[in-house]
Amino acid sequence: MDxxxxxxxxxxxxRRHRHPxxxxxxxxxxxxxxxxxxxxxxxxxxxxxxxxxxxxIGYLLRxxxxxxxxxxxxxxxxALVLGAxxxxxxxxxxxxxxxxxxxxKIATASPDDLRDRIGNTGLWPxxxxxxxxxxxxxxxxxxxxxRVEKAVEITYAAENGDTSSRAIWPIAIAYYEEKQxxxxxxxxxxDFRNFRIDRIRAAAPTEARYxxxxxxxxxxxxxxxxxxxxxxxxxx
Numbered sequence: 001m002d003x004x005x006x007x008x009x010x011x012x013x014x015r016r017h018r019h020p021x022x023x024x025x026x027x028x029x030x031x032x033x034x035x036x037x038x039x040x041x042x043x044x045x046x047x048x049x050x051x052x053x054x055x056x057i058g059y060l061l062r063x064x065x066x067x068x069x070x071x072x073x074x075x076x077x078x079a080l081v082l083g084a085x086x087x088x089x090x091x092x093x094x095x096x097x098x099x100x101x102x103x104x105k106i107a108t109a110s111p112d113d114l115r116d117r118i119g120n121t122g123l124w125p126x127x128x129x130x131x132x133x134x135x136x137x138x139x140x141x142x143x144x145x146x147r148v149e150k151a152v153e154i155t156y157a158a159e160n161g162d163t164s165s166r167a168i169w170p171i172a173i174a175y176y177e178e179k180q181x182x183x184x185x186x187x188x189x190x191d192f193r194n195f196r197i198d199r200i201r202a203a204a205p206t207e208a209r210y211x212x213x214x215x216x217x218x219x220x221x222x223x224x225x226x227x228x229x230x231x232x233x234x235x236x
Contacts, residue, residue: 001081003040006032006040007040007043007044009030009051010026010030010037010040010041010044011044011061012179012200013029013030013129014026014051014059014061017060017061018054019058019060020057020058020060020066021058021059021060021123022057022058022059023037023038023041023056023058023059024058026059026190039151041059043173046182047083047101048062050062053107058198070203072106072188075087076162077118077121078121078123079193080103081103081105081118081121081123081173082123082124082125084099084100084103085099085123086125087099088100089135090175090180090223091135091139091180092135092136092139092140092143092175092180093135093136093137093140094139094140095140095143096173097152099203103118104189106118111122111135117120130230135174136180136197138197138200138203139173139180141177141203141205142170142182142203143173144171144205145170145205146171146172146173148171148211149169149209149213149214150206150208150209150210151167151168151169151204151208151209151210152168152169152170152203152204152205153165153166153167153202153203153204153206154166154167154168154200154202154203154204155197155200155201155202156195156199156200156201157200157201159200164188164200166187167186167187167208168182168184168185168186168187168193168195169184169185169187169210169212169214169217170183171183171184171185171214171217171218172180172218172221173219179196179197179198180196180197180198180231181194181195181196182194182195182197182200183221185210185211185212185217185221187211192220192221192224
């Protein structure tokens with residue numbers, strides 16, 4: 001790896017870390033000495049990269065900085081294309097449109113034009129059911145709720161057809177091939193519940209804030225799920 005490639009690689013490494021990362025850790029990842037890593041950091045700072053930190057403490061890339069990637073490996077490009085194509089096939093119109101736009105940005109953000117390579121990547125997700133690409137607009141409501149951490153009032157139909165109204169704090173959406181599930185804190189039950197999108201008859205955003213940060217709710221929900229899986233399947 002030459003110096004230019006290494007500088008881009010260091011930037012990619014810093015993007016992946018939300019907390020300061022030590023020079024030793026970065027040097028080990030890049031396969032260079034700590035002294036070389038110090039020089040590379042100073043080179044990047046001199047080129048305008050907003051890197052905070054110092055030797056012995058760690059380095060952190062301030063948010064909002066964008067540097068086009070130098071290159072994608074064949075596997076990285078295939079993973080991006082396959083993932084975006086899978087999203088395009090979901091019944092979430094806004095997200096599908098965003099996936100297509102993201103591929104276009106990836107193609108033009110690289111020094112090399114990747115549009116031909118993206119078009120010729122022979123990887124496609126297989127759909128097990130065909131609904132004509134029908135959009136499910138409620139998915140956008142819950143995605144927005146998770147971003148702003150505000151409750152959603154829903155009308156939900158039970159398996160027997162009975163409906164009830166409740167306020168929920170959405171924390172995650174699972175996109176299965178044939179259905180979508182919203183995991184949320186139900187304020188009526190004071191517990192975590194999973195709601196099938198196809199049983200939600202109405203959903204209205206509110207101005208009521210979540211009672212906890214979504215990240216904390218997600219940790220609690222995952223801990224319960226892990227405990228349930230361990231009880232069901234053991235340690236295997």
